[in-house]
Amino acid sequence: MPSKVEKWKDEVYGNEIREHLLEFAEQGWESIPEDEHDAWFERFKWWGLYHQRSGQESYFMMRIGTPNGVIKPGQLEVIGEVAKEYATGPADNPEFGDAYCDWTTRQSIQLHWIKLEDIPEIFEKLESVGLTTQQACGDSWRNIVGCPVAGKDKHEHIDAWPVAEELHETFKGNDDYANLPRKWKVAVTGCDEGCGQGDINDLAFEPAEKDGELGFNVRVGGGLSRKEARLARDIDVWVPPEQAADVAAGMSALFNEYGDRDDRFNARIKFLMDEWGPEKMRQVLQDEFVDFELETAGEDMRDQYTYNSGGNEGHDDHVGVHEQDDGNYYVGLNVLVGRMGADDTLELADIAEEYGSGEVRLTQRQNVIIMDVPEENLEDLKNEPLLEDYSPEPSPFMRGSIACTGTEYCSLSIVETKNRQVRYARWLKDNVELPADHEDFHIHLSGCTASCAQPQIADVSLRGMKTRKDGEPVEALDIGLGGGLGEDPRFADWVEMRVPADEVPGAIENLVNNFKDRREDGETFRDFVEARDEDTLADLVEPEETDYHDPYMHNTKMTWYPYAEDDDMQSSPAPTNGAGEPLPSDD
Amino acid sequence: MTTDVHQLDDGAWISVNDSREVNVSDLWLLARSDFCECETTDFLAEGFVKVGVDHPNIEARIAGQCIACGESGVTDWLIVGRVVDPDAGDFYGVVHESVHFPEKRTRLARPGE
Incomplete structure (x- = not known):
């Protein structure tokens, strides 16, 4: 039986949501019928709006999708102005102030504390410079990712930017692909460094040569969420750049037809790949969804991939x-x-x-x-x-830090993330010295198993957890090691579980010191981890308290906003009206 | 009025009559459960997998793990709250810190049946 979300999507979804959204915005928050909240909030995602977590009702996260992360001249100023004018909430963040932009791991932009009533004005400003929130969230084609310097990179063999742009223009607002069983994440890369991260996308186009012609090999079914990490698998298809959109259309139509609409937890194409395998995936694509003969895979460039390969070569993070x-x-x-x-x-x-x-x-x-x-x-x-x-020349601990949104705004997260990772990075910079040949050392902090910070592909992976310390529940992290991409991508091994969050910096310090003491000459951290079993690695991670202080050990999810002076859920001003004034409660 | 219950946002919370009522990230104490070997399972709720109504109870099966022993999995059905009067629709949540008894939904185990 189709899920309840599917029922709502059947009623109203895709482009048509916009007129309802704008009407609600015109009439104010209270005009959304109370018994339709869940349905409308699910639909609003398609237009890039995600209702913030409990205690922050009536406020939205707004995501702007910028394909391949390209912000054209004139657009950034508008993004900054929108953030300054509209992304200001009822309380400040102690690290970042009262208005800020989040640059995401999918080359998009997220703003918080957006009020429904401001959305028409924001849309007008964004659209005046060609920006959109369309399909930034929801069950459809998401923001297309790729090498961030596509079209201008010395390592590029095919200019992937026109391909990414064509996919964006073809599949954004396209009613035939507007309502998929689940999100659909696509990567296009033309460079030989592997920085498109195709391996963790639903559909990936990677550079490959066939009979002297440059094009793309196609991989399908990657993704990191829900403790079900998968690498995209080679379906033995090569496509020239001018046919990439046809194959992409075929693959997303296949997903539309065969993806699981009964169980959202089983809906992503990685699960269909589990069931079918790459040979059947290719066969069904050929038989039912493209009207030309698919070429077999060409010769790829994966043996040259340096991005996040642990080798500290290449332009890696582009800093x-x-x-x-x-x-x-x-x-x-x-x-x-x-x-x-x-x-x-x-x-x-x-x-x-x-x-x-x-x-x-x-x-x-x-x-x-x-x-x-x-x-x-x-x-x-x-x-x-x-x-x-x-800085263009930051400490490895600063440049290697990635964090998801966390309990500050997100319903799913178990722990506070962004401010914590800021404090971790600063402490590590001041207290820990990596070997001189390790300029890149990635620490990714994800608040839960949804893996928005992509923890499984980091040198040190941190994932939100709870534990008890002196009998009291505290925020904690699981620690994984040795993940990364490159020619032979591998996911981190989870070696030390439920470490109280205030003992994590000490654990990383001990780990780095043990690595320095025990490594062979020139051995990379990733090779060092790969050469050892989990028990041995666990012994090298010795959690301990240091002079690092963590102000977020309590249950930050139980607050209306973790950094508010009075953070008690009952003190929340939400929901508010268009002027940010609290609305009377039903209770 | 029927009671409308569903899990949303990848199982982040349970909605009862379009109101967010139960969230992930809380610790639940489970007794007499076969979730793990611990006498009481100190269970971290990471995601709501299934939700249901067995009037007046609102029930859920929750994915998560015991933070004492590390065993992870999905619980049997747990009562997360009650809607005593479906016409009024008010939800009364249980206190997650107190001890809970997950139930398999098997009538065979019940006395007298």
């Missing part, structure tokens, strides 16, 4: 100054846990305009890149005060 293929440079800046204040975002827009072309790109490691900087502008750019906070 730093790198030459483009046109002789200009791109300058990747580290944004700790991907969160940037609205004023800083506006400053970044100015700097990108002044020293580069005005184009900025988002990476899948929550960082930003200023594009098209002529060589003669590099020194002045590097002297800009903003780059003191968002």
